[in-house]
Amino acid sequence: MFHSLAAAISDAESRGLRLSDVALELEARDQGRPVAEIRDALGRALHIMRDAIARGAVGDLKSNSGLVGGDAAKLRTGPAGPLSGTPFRDVLMRALAVQEVNAAMGVIVAAPTAGGAGVLPAVLTGLADARGVPDELVIDALATAGLIGAVVAERASLSGAEGGCQAETGAAAGMAAGAAVEMLGGSPRQCGHAVALAQQGTLGLVCDPLGGLVELPCVFRNATGAAIALAAVEMALAGIEFAIPADEVIDTMGQIGREMDVRYRETAGGGLAATPTGRRLARERLHQLKKR
Amino acid sequence: MVSILDIIGPVMVGPSSSHTAGACRLGLLARNLVGGTPQRAHCELHGSFARTGEGHGTDKAIVGGLMGFRPDDDRLRSALEIAEGEGLAYTFEKTKLGEENEVHPNTVRITVERDGRTSVMTGSSLGAGRVLVTEIDGYPVEVHGNHHTIALVAEDIKGSIARITGLLAEDGVNIATLRVSRQHRGGDAFMVIEVDEQPGEMVRDHIRALPWVRWSVRLDKVSS
Numbered sequence: 264m265f266h267s268l269a270a271a272i273s274d275a276e277s278r279g280l281r282l283s284d285v286a287l288e289l290e291a292r293d294q295g296r297p298v299a300e301i302r303d304a305l306g307r308a309l310h311i312m313r314d315a316i317a318r319g320a321v322g323d324l325k326s327n328s329g330l331v332g333g334d335a336a337k338l339r340t341g342p343a344g345p346l347s348g349t350p351f352r353d354v355l356m357r358a359l360a361v362q363e364v365n366a367a368m369g370v371i372v373a374a375p376t377a378g379g380a381g382v383l384p385a386v387l388t389g390l391a392d393a394r395g396v397p398d399e400l401v402i403d404a405l406a407t408a409g410l411i412g413a414v415v416a417e418r419a420s421l422s423g424a425e426g427g428c429q430a431e432t433g434a435a436a437g438m439a440a441g442a443a444v445e446m447l448g449g450s451p452r453q454c455g456h457a458v459a460l461a462q463q464g465t466l467g468l469v470c471d472p473l474g475g476l477v478e479l480p481c482v483f484r485n486a487t488g489a490a491i492a493l494a495a496v497e498m499a500l501a502g503i504e505f506a507i508p509a510d511e512v513i514d515t516m517g518q519i520g521r522e523m524d525v526r527y528r529e530t531a532g533g534g535l536a537a538t539p540t541g542r543r544l545a546r547e548r549l550h551q552l553k554k555r
Numbered sequence: 556m557v558s559i560l561d562i563i564g565p566v567m568v569g570p571s572s573s574h575t576a577g578a579c580r581l582g583l584l585a586r587n588l589v590g591g592t593p594q595r596a597h598c599e600l601h602g603s604f605a606r607t608g609e610g611h612g613t614d615k616a617i618v619g620g621l622m623g624f625r626p627d628d629d630r631l632r633s634a635l636e637i638a639e640g641e642g643l644a645y646t647f648e649k650t651k652l653g654e655e656n657e658v659h660p661n662t663v664r665i666t667v668e669r670d671g672r673t674s675v676m677t678g679s680s681l682g683a684g685r686v687l688v689t690e691i692d693g694y695p696v697e698v699h700g701n702h703h704t705i706a707l708v709a710e711d712i713k714g715s716i717a718r719i720t721g722l723l724a725e726d727g728v729n730i731a732t733l734r735v736s737r738q739h740r741g742g743d744a745f746m747v748i749e750v751d752e753q754p755g756e757m758v759r760d761h762i763r764a765l766p767w768v769r770w771s772v773r774l775d776k777v778s779s
Contacts, residue, residue, distance in 0.1 A: 305560075369568070372564055373566075409558075409559030421682040424660040476611070477574075
C-alpha cells in the first residue's frame with residue numbers, strides 16, 4: 264500500500280485513474296487476490312454497514328451500561344430542525360445508529376476502528392442514497408477510504424489509546440471525506456484536499472470516554488465527525504484547496520497524538536470522563552454492570 | 556504492510572476494535588502455541604488494557620479467542636460463562652509490563668497451558684483490530700498474524716535455511732516473507748517465516764524434529 268497520499272494521487276492522475284483503481288490494483292498485488300474478490304469483501308462490508316444502520320435506526324437498543332441508545336431514532340421521528348429533509352440530518356442519524364449498535368455489542372464493520380465505525384457508512388450510504396449512487400461506486404469508495412486509512416495507519420495511528428479521538432473519528436472523517444468526493448465525481452486531487460480539510464478540523468481531539476466505555480461521547484462524536492466530513496466534501500467539491508498537503512496534516516495528527524497526555528488517550532483519566540457528572544455516571548453504570 | 560481490508564474491517568462484535576477485536580486475535584494467536592484451547596490461561600494486562608479493559612469486554616474477547624472464537628463471533632459476549640463449560644481456567648491480572656514509552660498501551664502477556672505444555676506470549680493491539688506479537692517464550696518476534704507464520708530458533712549451521720524452505724516447498728507451502736537474524740557468528744539463528752498456505756502438521760513436526768532446531772512455533776493467520 265502507499266505510504267503517502269501524494270504518491271497515490273500522482274499515480275492515479277498520471278494514469279487517468281481514480282484513487283480506488285490504484286488502491287484495488289495495489290491491494291490485489293499485495294494480497295495475491297483478484298480485484299473481484301477484494302470488491303466482494305468490500306461489498307459484504309457495505310452490506311453489514313447497511314444492516315447496522317437499519318438495526319440502530321429502530322431505536323430500541325441500549326448499550327451494555329445503559330448510557331447510550333435510542334437517539335438515532337429521534338433524528339428520524341423527532342421534531343424537525345433547520346436541516347430536516349436534507350442528507351445532513353440523515354447522515355447524522357446513520358452515524359448514531361451504527362455506534363448505538365456497536366455499544367450494544369452488535370456486529371459492525373470497524374472502519375477504521377469500532378469506536379469510529381459510524382462515520383464512514385453514514386457519509387457514504389447517506390450521500391449515495393440521496394444522490395442515487397449505485398452500490399458499485401460505493402464499493403469503490405470503500406477501497407479509497409481503505410487506502411486513506413492505510414496511509415494514516417502508516418504515518419500516524421488509528422488507535423485512540425495512541426493518538427486520541429483524532430486518530431479514530433478524526434481518521435474516519437478524513438477517510439469518509441476523501442471517499443465521498445471520489446464517489447461524487449471529484450478528482451484524486453480533490454480527494455486529497457477533502458482528507459486534509461476533514462482531518463484539520465479534528466486535530467487535537469481527545470479520547471475521553473466515560474468509564475472507558477465506547478459509549479459516551481463516542482456515539483455523538485461519530486455524528487459530529489460525520490458532520491465535519493460533510494463540510495470537507497462540500498468545500499473540496501467546490502474547488503477549495505487546503506494549503507497544507509493531506510500527508511502533512513496526517514503527520515501532524517500523529518505528532519499531536521504522541522505528545523498527548525495519557526489522560527486523553529482512552530484511559531478515562533481526563534476530558535469529559537473526568538467531569539463531576541462523567542465520573543458519577545461511570546461509577547453508577549459500572550456498578551450496575553458488575554451486579555448483572 | 557497495511558491492507559485495505561484491515562482498515563475496512565474487521566467485521567466484529569463491538570464495542571472496541573483494539574480492546575475487543577484485537578484482544579480476541581491475541582487470544583487466537585496464544586491458543587496456537589499450545590495447539591488448542593488451553594486448560595489454564597493467565598493474562599497480564601498492561602496500560603489501557605488494564606485501565607479500561609473490563610468496560611470493553613477485553614477479558615471476554617481474550618478468553619473467546621483462546622477458545623477459537625473469531626472477532627465476529629456472537630459468542631464473545633458470553634465467553635466467560637462458556638469458558639467454564641470448556642474447562643478453561645482463566646485468571647486476569649492488571650500489571651505494568653514496562654515503561655510507558657517502551658510498551659504499547661494495549662499490551663497483554665498471556666501464559667497458556669495445555670496437556671503439560673506451557674507457552675508465554677506478549678502481544679499488543681495496535682488499533683483497527685491489528686495486532687503485533689512481540690515475544691514468544693522469551694524470544695523477540697514480530698508477528699502480525701496477517702499470514703500463517705512459523706518462528707524458530709536454530710543453531711547457526713550452514714544450509715539450515717535451505718533445509719527449512721525445502722521442507723515448506725515439499726509441503727506445497729509458498730513463502731511470503733523470510734527474516735533471519737542472529738546475535739553473533741555461531742550464535743543461534745532466529746527465523747520468522749510468513750507463508751501463504753497453512754502448513755500441515757507434518758511439516759511442523761518435521762521442523763521440530765530437526766536436531767539443530769531448538770524451538771519452533773506455528774501461528775495461524777488471524778486477520779480476515
